[in-house]
Amino acid sequence: MFEEDWNAEIGDEALLPSLQKVNLLERPNDPSPVFSPSVDSFGTDDFVNTQHQSVNSFGRGRNFAAKGFQEGNGEDGVTQNRGFKGFGQGFQEQNSVDGASPQNRGFKGFRSGFGQGFREGSGDGAITQNRGFKGFRGGFQEQNSVDGASPQNRGFKGFRSGFGQGEGNGEDGVTQNRGFKGFGQGFQEQNSVDGASPQNRGFKGFRSGFGQGTKDGQRGVPQSGTLRFRERGVLADGAGPKVTYVPPPPPDDEQAIFARYQTGMNFDKYDENVVEVSGLDPPAALMSFADTNMCHTLTVNVAKAGYSKPTPVQKYSIPIILAGRDLMACAQTGSGKTAAFLVPIVAQMMKDGVAASSFKEQQEPECIITAPTRELVNQIFLEARKFVYGTCIRPVAAYGGTQIDYSIRQVMRGCNILCATPGRLLDIIGRGKIGLHNVKYLVLDEADRMLDMGFGADMKKLVSFPDMPPKDKRQTLMFSATFPEEVQRLAGEFLKTDFLFVVVGRVGGACSDVQQNIIQVSQYFKRDKLIEILHSIGDERTMVFVETKKKADFIACFLCQENIPATSIHGDREQREREIALRDFRSGKCPVLVATSVAARGLDIESVQHVINFDLPSAIEEYVHRIGRTGRCGNTGKAVSFFDNSSDAHLAQPLIKVLSDAQQEVPVWLTEVAFEVKGGQLPVNPQKNYRGNMNGGEVKRECSAREIESWD
Numbered sequence: 001m002f003e004e005d006w007n008a009e010i011g012d013e014a015l016l017p018s019l020q021k022v023n024l025l026e027r028p029n030d031p032s033p034v035f036s037p038s039v040d041s042f043g044t045d046d047f048v049n050t051q052h053q054s055v056n057s058f059g060r061g062r063n064f065a066a067k068g069f070q071e072g073n074g075e076d077g078v079t080q081n082r083g084f085k086g087f088g089q090g091f092q093e094q095n096s097v098d099g100a101s102p103q104n105r106g107f108k109g110f111r112s113g114f115g116q117g118f119r120e121g122s123g124d125g126a127i128t129q130n131r132g133f134k135g136f137r138g139g140f141q142e143q144n145s146v147d148g149a150s151p152q153n154r155g156f157k158g159f160r161s162g163f164g165q166g167e168g169n170g171e172d173g174v175t176q177n178r179g180f181k182g183f184g185q186g187f188q189e190q191n192s193v194d195g196a197s198p199q200n201r202g203f204k205g206f207r208s209g210f211g212q213g214t215k216d217g218q219r220g221v222p223q224s225g226t227l228r229f230r231e232r233g234v235l236a237d238g239a240g241p242k243v244t245y246v247p248p249p250p251p252d253d254e255q256a257i258f259a260r261y262q263t264g265m266n267f268d269k270y271d272e273n274v275v276e277v278s279g280l281d282p283p284a285a286l287m288s289f290a291d292t293n294m295c296h297t298l299t300v301n302v303a304k305a306g307y308s309k310p311t312p313v314q315k316y317s318i319p320i321i322l323a324g325r326d327l328m329a330c331a332q333t334g335s336g337k338t339a340a341f342l343v344p345i346v347a348q349m350m351k352d353g354v355a356a357s358s359f360k361e362q363q364e365p366e367c368i369i370t371a372p373t374r375e376l377v378n379q380i381f382l383e384a385r386k387f388v389y390g391t392c393i394r395p396v397a398a399y400g401g402t403q404i405d406y407s408i409r410q411v412m413r414g415c416n417i418l419c420a421t422p423g424r425l426l427d428i429i430g431r432g433k434i435g436l437h438n439v440k441y442l443v444l445d446e447a448d449r450m451l452d453m454g455f456g457a458d459m460k461k462l463v464s465f466p467d468m469p470p471k472d473k474r475q476t477l478m479f480s481a482t483f484p485e486e487v488q489r490l491a492g493e494f495l496k497t498d499f500l501f502v503v504v505g506r507v508g509g510a511c512s513d514v515q516q517n518i519i520q521v522s523q524y525f526k527r528d529k530l531i532e533i534l535h536s537i538g539d540e541r542t543m544v545f546v547e548t549k550k551k552a553d554f555i556a557c558f559l560c561q562e563n564i565p566a567t568s569i570h571g572d573r574e575q576r577e578r579e580i581a582l583r584d585f586r587s588g589k590c591p592v593l594v595a596t597s598v599a600a601r602g603l604d605i606e607s608v609q610h611v612i613n614f615d616l617p618s619a620i621e622e623y624v625h626r627i628g629r630t631g632r633c634g635n636t637g638k639a640v641s642f643f644d645n646s647s648d649a650h651l652a653q654p655l656i657k658v659l660s661d662a663q664q665e666v667p668v669w670l671t672e673v674a675f676e677v678k679g680g681q682l683p684v685n686p687q688k689n690y691r692g693n694m695n696g697g698e699v700k701r702e703c704s705a706r707e708i709e710s711w712d
């Protein structure tokens with residue numbers, strides 16, 4: 001199931017108590033704060049004020065027609081809702097069908113809006129709907145338009161959810177929303193289908209953007225949302241739009257390459273962690289980077305990166321990797337695991353006299369590093385650039401959401417270290433652009449995630465390629481802050497039998513530099529609480545985690561309406577938009593980033609002082625990673641989590657363990673909830689994806705397809 005169920009995940013009722021807050025009418029001349037611009041041009045002015053004229057009713061709940069205000073003109077006796085003109089506020093649901101074809105044939109369309117919407121259209125042909133669409137809309141909207149007379153659109157499920165306004169002109173008899181010109185403030189999701197164009201048959205795609213923009217002629221414009229399926233073989237026929245995004249090249253002056261942030265006052269405290277190494281004959285830990293005997297260039301690069309002394313995970317992992325051993329390493333978030341594998345790999349490659357790779361159709365990298373998210377892959381690549389600076393080693397990043405040809409071009413120019421998301425990696429290998437027989441190092445960052453249901457199959461596929469050296473001929477290295485036992489067992493399949501297991505602190509322990517606070521907030525009051533907290537925080541950088549992609553956009557919009565500049569990142573945003581969102585968050589332009597779990601792991605962003613779990617995640621491991629976006633590299637941070645008894649009771653016990661392991665205060669009510677769950681008095685939410693023993697403290701996640709599809 002790739003599609004989110006709005007009702008199930010947010011619940012319309014849950015949002016209603018403070019709906020009035022989102023009423024733009026109350027602030028007619030006050031445009032909301034600007035979201036990160038995601039479309040090419042801007043245009044807020046005209047409609048921001050005009051839209052208010054149109055809103056004259058308030059509808060709560062679904063079936064807007066009943067509760068809001070709706071007007072429709074059917075001109076040929078067979079059409080319903082064509083020429084729809086409506087003013088709405090609240091949830092809206094709409095089916096539009098061309099009366100020439102049986103009503104609702106295979107079509108379920110709805111439009112749900114939060115906020116205000118004004119939409120006007122005139123349909124005058126036999127096959128077109130929403131032609132001449134001119135609308136101003138605000139809120140969350142989902143819309144399906146189907147041309148009943150044109151069979152190629154059957155099965156189309158498209159939606160557009162926008163916070164903002166759109167204006168469009170449809171000019172011919174076969175196009176829906178063509179020529180759409182929208183000025184949006186907020187985000188928009190949209191599918192435009194050209195009924196005459198067969199390539200959109202069965203297409204399910206969407207585009208979500210935050211920002212303001214103008215779009216003209218959506219026809220033929222690539223949209224996001226499907227490439228990952230193609231990459232992962234779901235849409236094997238290549239259906240879906242082509243991704244054309246080419247990320248801007250990162251700055252390559254020395255200062256930019258070595259840009260870093262300061263270690264915090266607790267950096268030296270890392271040394272107080274107990275380190276356990278399991279396995280036979282582990283080499284001795286090193287005390288300083290100088291102990292590694294690495295080449296001069298690398299020594300200089302490590303110093304330029306600002307690394308004056310190794311962290312515990314580096315002290316233990318570096319000699320193990322240099323000794324050629326396989327490794328599984330578990331250390332708390334933000335404690336330098338990336339350099340723990342990059343430094344020894346680069347050191348060893350230099351020692352082995354790795355040859356500069358030149359332009360070739362097929363590259364044969366010595367090292368493959370794979371990680372679950374695009375942003376993390378890019379981050380690892382940027383970190384690798386530091387350590388290889390001034391050497392002939394060439395790292396390359398390849399990840400989904402960008403043009404495949406671009407990735408291939410990067411690879412063909414030379415590739416010693418390939419950092420890639422699993423889907424893109426398999427794609428490039430499948431196209432014969434990467435040969436594996438030279439692979440000496442295979443690194444799985446966020447290894448527990450890479451081996452679980454989400455990516456496990458891809459990893460198995462990777463190591464099964466005939467030219468991939470078998471495990472005794474390569475070094476396999478796995479790193480994460482969490483390693484559930486089950487995944488540890490799986491990892492064994494990829495590692496040599498004499499692998500070493502380094503644990504800094506406790507397996508799956510939260511970073512002790514993060515002050516954790518769990519508060520009881522029911523679904524109905526979460527938004528008020530969020531506003532209260534964000535107002536008290538001021539403009540300190542804050543990540544707000546929510547459960548679903550739609551909710552991420554919704555909450556970001558809501559915050560902007562409340563004059564708190566926010567942006568969002570999740571798997572349904574185009575890669576370009578994801579990168580802009582991160583850039584705006586990093587720069588402080590949008591001090592609040594609302595995210596799904598796609599941003600939970602690995603991201604190393606300076607000065608994130610707060611993490612708010614608006615929704616708690618399904619699994620405790622994800623909680624540990626999420627709160628680890630703050631309190632990094634010896635800096636301190638704060639995490640607040642909203643605990644809703646009705647949905648989070650199953651987490652009470654593992655949360656208590658994480659809190660007490662990190663010497664954090666455990667609220668009395670949380671122990672009571674855990675007790676009630678154990679005694680069977682409090683039911684656990686069956687909608688959450690769990691397996692394992694709820695009472696025994698070990699809760700393991702079964703990764704839903706919905707989560708998987710959004711990452712790579």
Ligand SMILES: Nc1ncnc2c1ncn2[C@@H]1O[C@H](COP(=O)(O)OP(=O)(O)OP(=O)(O)O)[C@@H](O)[C@H]1O
Nearest residue numbers: 307309310311333334335336337338481602604633
């Ligand atoms: N020895 C060091 N000295 C100073 N800074 C370091 C050192 N090692 C790593 N860092 C910095 O610490 C920050 C966190 O490192 P990194 O992202 O590798 O953490 P991590 O353990 O992989 O975290 P996560 O579990 O969240 O992925 C980075 O900004 C990195 O540059």
